[in-house]
Amino acid sequence: MSESIITIKKEHMIENVISKSRFIAHIKPVETEDEAKAFIDQVKQEHREATHNCSAYTVGDQMNIQKANDDGEPSGTAGVPMLEILKKLEIHNVCVVVTRYFGGIKLGGGGLIRAYSGAVRDVIYDTGRVALRPAIPTTVTISYDLTGKFEYELESTPFLLREQNYTDKVSYHIDVVVTDYSTFIDFLNRTTSGNYDLDEGDAMRLPFDISND
Numbered sequence: 001m002s003e004s005i006i007t008i009k010k011e012h013m014i015e016n017v018i019s020k021s022r023f024i025a026h027i028k029p030v031e032t033e034d035e036a037k038a039f040i041d042q043v044k045q046e047h048r049e050a051t052h053n054c055s056a057y058t059v060g061d062q063m064n065i066q067k068a069n070d071d072g073e074p075s076g077t078a079g080v081p082m083l084e085i086l087k088k089l090e091i092h093n094v095c096v097v098v099t100r101y102f103g104g105i106k107l108g109g110g111g112l113i114r115a116y117s118g119a120v121r122d123v124i125y126d127t128g129r130v131a132l133r134p135a136i137p138t139t140v141t142i143s144y145d146l147t148g149k150f151e152y153e154l155e156s157t158p159f160l161l162r163e164q165n166y167t168d169k170v171s172y173h174i175d176v177v178v179t180d181y182s183t184f185i186d187f188l189n190r191t192t193s194g195n196y197d198l199d200e201g202d203a204m205r206l207p208f209d210i211s212n213d
Contacts, residue, residue, distance in 0.1 A: 004133040005061055005092040006210065012127035018115050020103025025123035027096045033059050036067070036095035043097040051102040054078035054116060057095035058086050073100075077112035085120040091129070096120050130207035134178045135160075137201035141171045142192055150191045159184055160208060175206045 011028040026043050030036045036057040044053045052071045056079050059065040066087070068079030082096055098119045107115060142150060147170050154161060160175040176184045188196050 003061075004131050005205075006090045006129055006131050007093050008091060008124060009128040009130050009207070009209075012123055014119070014123045014126050016115070016119055016122065017103075019105040019107055019111070021105070021107070021115070022099075022101040022103065023115055023119045024099040024101075025096060025119040026099070027094060027120075027123045027127060030057065030059065030093055030095045033057075033065050033067075039095045040069075040097055043099060047099045049101075050099045052078065052100040053097055054082060054100070055095065055097045056080075056083035056086060056120070058083070058092055061092065063087065063092060073112060073116075074109060077109050078116045081113045081117040082120045085117050085124070089121070089124060089129070091124060096123065129210050131210050132205040133208055134203055135175045135206040135208075136178060136181060136203050137162075137206065138174050138176055138184075139171050139199040140174060140188060141169050141197040141199075142195065143169055146192050146195060153187070153191050157184075157187060159187070160206075175208075177208075178203055 007029055008027060013024065013026045016023045016025075024047070026039075028039050030039060036059060040053070040055045047053055052073050054069060054071045054073060056068040057065075066083060068083040070076070070078045070080075078098070082098060086094060086096065098116050154172075154174075158177065158180055161172060162175060163173040165171045188198065
């Protein structure tokens with residue numbers, strides 16, 4: 001399985017007003033170039049009256065596909081600065097469209113670059129980033145008398161607790177990065193003295209929050 005990549009948590013939108021122009025940034029995770037193009041078309045349809053709908057996207061683990069479009073803004077003042085933010089923040093598999101409703105005041109080349117790149121940066125940080133890491137989904141089941149020590153020590157580990165369920169015992173759904181798996185087994189043995197049941201899923205890329213990194 002290939003290494004971790006960074007993307008965004010979910011589709012999102014924010015609006016900035018700069019010198020009376022409205023800049024509306026729309027962002028969405030995509031897996032293919034066709035998905036990116038469809039999202040651009042969707043935003044353009046929703047904002048048919050806008051002055052510009054500028055776009056940028058990256059697709060692929062190595063950002064194999066990178067595209068940018070100024071949509072009528074002066075060349076190099078919108079799409080490329082937007083794409084550069086995606087690359088700088090290493091955001092993979094995402095499409096962003098910044099819609100502009102002109103407010104009557106020209107911003108100049110530098111002002112446009114700052115407005116469009118700033119809109120992309122703002123919408124990324126507002127929705128939050130995740131690292132998709134090769135990980136194993138697990139379910140750990142233990143008796144109630146073991147939960148105190150287990151839960152206390154789990155909080156200080158890199159293992160990600162997704163959910164827990166209570167029946168006659170307690171089951172914890174925990175995602176473990178592949179490279180941490182032997183440490184995870186050591187943790188289970190130490191905190192439960194080996195008294196646990198473990199179900200393992202297949203390794204896959206799973207999201208880990210890095211919004212505050």
